[in-house]
Amino acid sequence: MSGVTTWDDLLSAALVGTSRRTFALDQLAIPGAERVEADSAEAAVLAGAALAAGYRRAGWTPPTWRGTPPPPAAPDDRPECSPAAAQLLEIMLNRGIRVEGGPELLVLHWLTTARDAGQRPPYRMIVDLLRFGTANTATRPLTRHAIGPRGAWLARHNPVWSWAATVPPQDVVERFATGTRADRIALLGDLRATEPDFARTLIEDTWGDEQAATRASLLDCLHIGLSTNDEPLLEQALDDRAATVRAAAAALLDRLPESARGQRMAARAMRLNKKRATFELPDEPDQEARRDGISDHREPGYGRAASWLVQILAATPLSTWDTELIPEADPEVLIGWTKAALRQRDQEWLTALAEHQPGPELIAALTPEAATAILDRQKKLDARFGGLLAAAPGPWPPRFSTDIVNRLRAAKADNVLQLAAAAFAEHLHPSALAAVEAWLLTADPDRKATRRILRGIAHALTVRATILQEFQ
């Protein structure tokens, strides 16, 4: 009788109980069993179990695994950040810090600073960072950079983290051909960031076989890494049988002023341009204009013809005009030019338009220097100003940071502070901490909300200063 059978016999006797099946120790083929005293069937089972279980535990042998382990992660050449920097990140990810604007802002600040310093978080933080990126979609590009090849490798093992996974090049074509729509779009977006032309050829390969809705979403992906190389596909899509695809193509071509469509729009706009900033209203769009994307979409508050003019100007290269005409322009012309400046990301025009008539959208599209320079010149510290401040990109320059805190404090503009609290926490230069603390010291104790916000901002600045220091 082999050892295994012995144990199994013992187990089956024990399972039904000695009231139904007897058991004697001499059934047990284990050396030493005969020396054990047992004066009842129960004692025999128990003694047998003690003996056999001891042998089984001590004699346990591991199974042999004969597969090939998956390839390890690629090396990460970046040096690991300091232990203190790692500890800060750990506290922020575990929400151990309460600041104005939420800990996400600080994590982003950490990730940006680490990226600029060329350092990486320790590997033990990768899992927490993947969970952070999964919960905060907007932070994914920075998170992905921070976790590096090790994180991208790890993400391949967990479908929840697929957003962070690197797909090996040989698998891309296969995955693009067989994946779900969401998968394919995610894949295409990633690929556009690194190899835009290869990504476009993937779309072109299957273009004719795709459904209209899929064609429109695939085309949308081209906004990442958009260049004139994409023009032929977009020009072709202007003739698509689906309206959604045609609209998507027109929207992308709006951002390529040097394209043939841009030149056709410029020709239309020039025909309407009487002198300087004066335009006559266009007639009903012809076949060609309709193909280029001019629609009957109404600009809120304007008539049909004025809306066509806005669309034509919004798609015309800004190099056609001169920024000095801005002060003379009618409202509908300004709307058209503003749209054009935002789409073409033309800093000269964006700045000129914002100088003339600052709005949150324009301010947000400027560089931090240009935006803060315009904000510096605003006289009225009202709610509208608060909206502009909240939209201004960062980081804010040191002098502006201190000045704006002191100006708001002197003007008792608590409402502006409240409107832009998150922007202060995120963009204010750490050197403005003294100004924030000075305000906090003199703030009216009854202004609880103001004091709370100032404390939150001060806390965020302190943490950000510490982060900067840890990466120096």
Added chain:
Amino acid sequence: MLALAPDASSGKAARGLANPRTWSDLGSNESLVWGKCQGSARAPYQVTVDLTEPAFRCTCPSRKLPCKHGLALLLMWSANNGVVADLESAEPFAADWAAQRASRHATASARTAPDPEAQAKRLAERESLMSAGIDDFERWLHDVVRQGLASARRQPPSFWDTAGARLVDAQLPGLGDRVRAMGSNIHARNDWAPHLLGELGRWHLAVKAWRRRGELDEAAMGDLRAVLGWARRRDEIGDRVTDRWWVVGLSQEEDERLLSQRTWLHGERTGETVVLLDFAAAGQALKIAHVLGSIVDGEVARYPGGEPRRALLTGDEPKVTQGAGLPHATDVRTALGHTARWLAGNPWLRRIPMALAGMTVLPGDPPQLVDRTGAALTLAPDTDIWQLLALSGGHPVSVFGEWIDERLHPLSVEIDDRLVSL
């Protein structure tokens, strides 16, 4: 224990109060147990129990004797899990009361404490209580086997809890914990039947060993005391050894009452692995915070027993320096060889330390660790597999863990000559 209660409601109230959260300054020596209990009054009640009688004193206004506070204190002390620490000197309020009593006794009968005769009597009383509990437990074991394991599995949780509570009352808390744990394991584990049969065998072995305790050597008696839960007083542990102790693994468990930490140490000179146990009330910090990956240069006192032995840090403030990873890591077969040797010495051993080298993490269901020869260990279900993967990056790494019931619970991983906890 609760037989001392003046009525049923006091006993019930005492069970509720036997929670370290409401207590402070808990301690005991060979004749006294003391502690402060936060009751409804602003100042905590000072509670003292003289174990020699037993006699109770409490500053609460209750007229019952003993009051629920005294009973609760005695319950916590009898659980023997470290909540009520063995201390050299009593809190002043307890010592004063004891001194008053002693002087009264002295005038009455000219008796002085501690009295070796009384001590021997207490020991004999405890052993007879335990023997009665062991007899009762053996009848219960026979009953389980007579009815069959399949029938035991159909029993409600109270079946295991009641048996466990009876063992605790008989001052056998170690066995009590194991019996109570079976109540959940029997439903949680796929291999519940062989697991239960093995445990029944080991419990039976404890019964038999207790009956023959006079023939046991010191090590075997130490292992038996550990499985029964009969704690040693600190001053009984004298087997001291000095070494550079590498802190290779930390494991913390917290339930609603107690925070416990196991610290695994590897001796550089002796090559011996020992474990320190530290306790604190839930929600409080441990008195001694050991740092994973450090080297503690100092003396430990080892409890009697087979390897791997429990130990206490003794002597002066030890010198602590930074270590360099996991020493003496081996392949799986060598580690299992140690395991077999240790199990041969101590059949009740449950947590077996393993320092494993060159282990590749295989994600999967269940995840495994595989050494360079392909020998595979299954990871415990509560393993943080993602952290293990993130740290290893798919490369072979050294891992320290506890091997429990054929599952590995990894505690630390060596990365760039540093130990990182899991």
